[in-house]
Amino acid sequence: MKRLLLIRHGETEWNALRRLQGQCDIALSPEGEAQARALAPLVASLAPGLVRSSDLRRARRTADLLGHPAAEPEPGLREQALGDWEGREIAEICAESREEYLAWRAGRFTPPGAEDWTIFRSRIRQxxxxxxxxxxxxxxxxxxxxxxxxxxxxxxxxxxxxxxPVGPASLTVLAHTGSEVRLEAFNVRGQDLVLDAPD
Structure with missing residues (x-):
């Protein structure tokens, strides 16, 4: 069986302000750095043999703080490009059209100039x-x-x-059994994770 550890970067100042980042290259906040350090022991316990990172600096810095400064940069792991919504606060967008924001969040609406969900999903699938x-x-x-x-x-x-929503500096685990992919963990931020619990 193969396991894939999906790790969201730590918090940025824009996350704290609920400002959409998309592909804007925003750094981790001090809180985000602390969150990444706190997750490091759990990631280390799972002993990844290969680490790849989005080439945006909030992800690269998170990889560094997790103990993987030589993580392979992978541009395909960049966040969805959000076009005209990048840099805007969620409250501002919702004040204009809450329906459009909720439809985007559900993968059914593409903001002007943004990457369509189906194209984004295809990029991530690869x-x-x-x-x-x-x-x-x-x-x-x-x-x-x-x-x-x-x-x-x-x-x-x-x-x-x-x-x-996926929490900052959280871990999600997918496993490939050879015939199917299954979800083993989602949004984990603790220090211990059991992946082989008995039925």
Whole structure:
């Protein structure tokens, strides 16, 4: 069995302000750095044999703080491009059209100039398939909340409308049994994770 560790970057100042980042290259906040350090022991306990990271600095810095400064940069792991919505506060967008925001969050609306959900999901599917095909039994991908939602949609047909927000510096685990992909953990931020519990 192969495992894929999907790790969202730590919090940024824009996250704290509920400002959409998309592909804007925003750094971690001090809180985000602390969150990444706190997650490091759990990631280390899962011993990934390969670590790849989005090339945006909030993900690269998270990989560094997790103990993987040499993580392979992977542009395919970038967050969804949000076009005209990048840099805007969620409250401002909702004041204009809450329906459009909720439809975007559900994968059914594309903001002006943004990457369509189906194209984004396809990009992430390719990265996930390559990660599962890589040599090591456990591969870690340090990425973004939207990437994790797209990975769950692409791998498990779990619609983004059915997924709660992915927490900063959290761990989601997918396992490939050889015949199917299954969700083993979601949004984990603790120090211990049991992946082989008895039925």
């Amino acid at each position: 990265v996930i398939e390559e990660a599962f095909a890589a040599g090591p039994d456990t591969v870690a991908l340090v990425c973004h909340g939207g990437v994790i939602r797209a990975a769950l949609d692409a791998s498990l047909s779990l619609s983004p409308s059915k997924i709660i």
